[in-house]
Amino acid sequence: MRAITIDKEYGNLSEMLQNLRITDRPLRELKDNEILVKMEGAPCNPSDIAFLRGMYQIKKDFPAVPGFEGSGIIIGCGKSLDQSALTGKRISCFIQDNDDGTWAEYFIAKADNCLLLRDDFPKNEAPVFFINPFTAYGLFQTALDKGGRTIVLNAAAGQVGGFIRQFAKEAGIKVINIVRRPQHVEKLKQEGETLVLNMRDKNFRQDALKMFNEYQPETGFDAVAGEHTSFLLEIMPRYAEIVVYGGLSGNPLSVDVLKLIFESKRISGFNLGDWIRQTGRQKLEEISDKLQQMFIDGILRTRIQKTITFDEIQQGLYQYLTKMSDGKVIIRAE
Amino acid sequence: MRAITIDKEYGNLSEMLQNLRITDRPLRELKDNEILVKMEGAPCNPSDIAFLRGMYQIKKDFPAVPGFEGSGIIIGCGKSLDQSALTGKRISCFIQDNDDGTWAEYFIAKADNCLLLRDDFPKNEAPVFFINPFTAYGLFQTALDKGGRTIVLNAAAGQVGGFIRQFAKEAGIKVINIVRRPQHVEKLKQEGETLVLNMRDKNFRQDALKMFNEYQPETGFDAVAGEHTSFLLEIMPRYAEIVVYGGLSGNPLSVDVLKLIFESKRISGFNLGDWIRQTGRQKLEEISDKLQQMFIDGILRTRIQKTITFDEIQQGLYQYLTKMSDGKVIIRAE
Structure with a gap:
């Protein structure tokens, strides 16, 4: 699969941008409670920039795929999950471990860090629904x-x-x-x-x-x-x-x-990871329903300044870095 | 009444000791909810030393009487209180305001910062029961x-x-x-x-x-x-x-x-003052009963190294400062 990767941390911003690559990575086997997602999009958040510069608490083995959240369609499940009920659904997913990231064609998510999105949830908000x-x-x-x-x-x-x-x-x-x-x-x-x-x-x-x-x-x-x-x-x-x-x-x-x-x-x-663990699955889903409704009703709205392809990653992130308050840049994985 | 006083803060410890005086101070009138205590004793705590050196958050007008806690016998009450029920009782009292301190013959306490002591409560523990x-x-x-x-x-x-x-x-x-x-x-x-x-x-x-x-x-x-x-x-x-x-x-x-x-x-x-306010009077009295019983049963015990008179204040505090971990020094107000 194609993914954005970086070979190590770059404290310097322009060096960091120059060293983002598109590479081909193998997909590992799914474990129990994991979900294989065909990604539709993932944002660049301030935490992604901090991670790429080595200024974040979460460290990954290099070369690493960045991206702590995103959305896509479920195409496979670990054997403890209900494959037939889940396949084809759109989800929002989140990750804070030393594992692959969401800036990729495919992403393996832990079920606990995924939320099913309603069919009428705005598609452009899906990649930025979690964090x-x-x-x-x-x-x-x-x-x-x-x-x-x-x-x-x-x-x-x-x-x-x-x-x-x-x-x-x-x-x-x-x-x-x-x-x-x-x-x-x-x-x-x-x-x-x-x-x-x-x-x-x-x-x-x-x-x-x-x-x-x-x-x-x-x-x-x-x-x-x-x-x-x-x-x-x-x-x-x-x-x-x-x-x-x-x-x-x-x-x-x-x-x-x-x-x-x-x-x-x-x-x-x-931090969101600990909060999710403490909140518990049932409560998290109740909150998700409530928040999805607020986006559907237009009460909540994310500012998105640009959607880019993998090939545009360097200029796309450069634009994000120079105009962060204009809104998110979404990396489309198609 | 006689009281230990200091004319200003002294950052230097030996200057501070040298400037502790015994002076004669007038007693003001009692307000509602105030209690006049004939003091029996008051300890020197680390907070008293910090106050005398100007390193404490609580500031008083100078010349000031030090002492944030102590014990004694009730000899008068503000008019909202039940004079006949209270007079003659032994209490433990506490203060954190810009007001007179407990290193004095008499002390005016707010009723909310006083606790009635049981007759069988160890008399030597009374001055150090609060803080x-x-x-x-x-x-x-x-x-x-x-x-x-x-x-x-x-x-x-x-x-x-x-x-x-x-x-x-x-x-x-x-x-x-x-x-x-x-x-x-x-x-x-x-x-x-x-x-x-x-x-x-x-x-x-x-x-x-x-x-x-x-x-x-x-x-x-x-x-x-x-x-x-x-x-x-x-x-x-x-x-x-x-x-x-x-x-x-x-x-x-x-x-x-x-x-x-x-x-x-x-x-x-x-800090104890905020904790008392948040705990509320009824709960505070329940805790007081429990703690008094623990002292009566000998489960809790305060280390007291020395009891001094007003006249011994300088050498008494010097001993406390040099051997703080040997226990409290109690200033007897008799």
Whole structure:
């Protein structure tokens, strides 16, 4: 089968792009509980870029096929599964192990990491149904569980931020949005958001302090890490929790212990793989039904800037890297 | 009334000791829900030393009376309280506000921060009943709530560590003890502890890694902070939580974001004041009954190295500072 491969990690972005290859790989035998998928498409997410640059926690043997999610049609199953019921169905799949990736013609998925898609689910959303929507859902659940009334989002113009904002709207929860560009401030205000801060504004710190004092957010969702988290931790009110789900800044956190102790604050990490394991299969399928309906109804929508073929991988990812906030680039496997 | 006072913070320890004075202070009027206590005794805890050196989160107007806990006899009440039922009773009291302290002849306590002591409660334990036992109880509850089977304690030879060990024994939970001195290793082994690590041993890191791998502790209680916490966070297993309740090292934490995210780990802060507020009065009294019984039965016991008078404050605190692990120094207010 044809697949995008890379022979090792490349810290340098342009070297990384130059070393993406299309190669021919053998398909191994299916184990119990595995599903063979003829892929239709897979996105490039920030985690894929981090993996290709060697800056991700998940490591694979090289040469490796990138891609942590995608969608396609089931064409085979391990013997513990119901072959006749599954064959021909469209699924969304996800992987976080040292195994093949989704940027390939065929992909072997663990059944627990697959979700059957309804026939009326928008086909263009299928490759990007797993990582962002479920991450947003799982994160937002943390805020709901705390019974909070206001949340903080950084990287708020991103896709996960957009989904969380939608969940917050439905739940009647206020959102303080933190972005890094003036055009994102404008965009969110046009969408009806009233609480928007630009972290590169010279008044950011004092404006943030004022807004946090007024709205007393109980939970913050942090995709940035580093100094920014330390600042959030400082200005969040007593009992607040910061949930870190990304490290866009590439920096560690420095935490003032007294802030943790005397204000009973908390920092936790979120990743989708662990969340799926903890959620359990039945609940995951219920959530999937609910999220699929929201995409079918047009309440949730992923921004997709371009769909490319394997042959266009280098220029396609270059475009993604230079205009990440324009939306996902989907790699079509046909 | 006579009280120990200090005119400002002194970062330097010997300057701090030299500037502790006995002064005469007026007693203000009682507000509703306040209790006037004729003090019998108050301990010096690490938090008192931190306060006197200006290294504590809680600040008071100067000149200030130190002391965050103590015990004595009720001699008056605010008008919302039942004067006749309360007068003459012995109580344990606690304070974390900008207000007078317990190192005084008389102390005005908020009723919510007082606990009535049973007549058979050991009189020598009365001044130290609040901070350490309840901190240990509240911390240990975190581990119970997680349903864990093994906990990690640093500063394990300290008083809070000892209480937690006792709770763990009763609950059938294993404890990995981390200490800083060879004699503490010996002491804990004599007490029957099998899992004891000295963080100053040259093999500490590899021994800790091996022990953590074998016993998979779910919760760590951290009184040290700084680099030590970063190391604990690194070697704790997936889903683990570190609860920081002290900053003995005086250093901030540096947190590797990827450890938080990809291993779904968590760091939280614990302080007694917030815990009391969240626990609620009825539950607090139930816990007080249980803990008092454990002291009466001799299951819990505080190490007390010396009882001093106001006049002995300087040499008494000097002895405490040089031999902190020998036990509490109690300041007798008679």
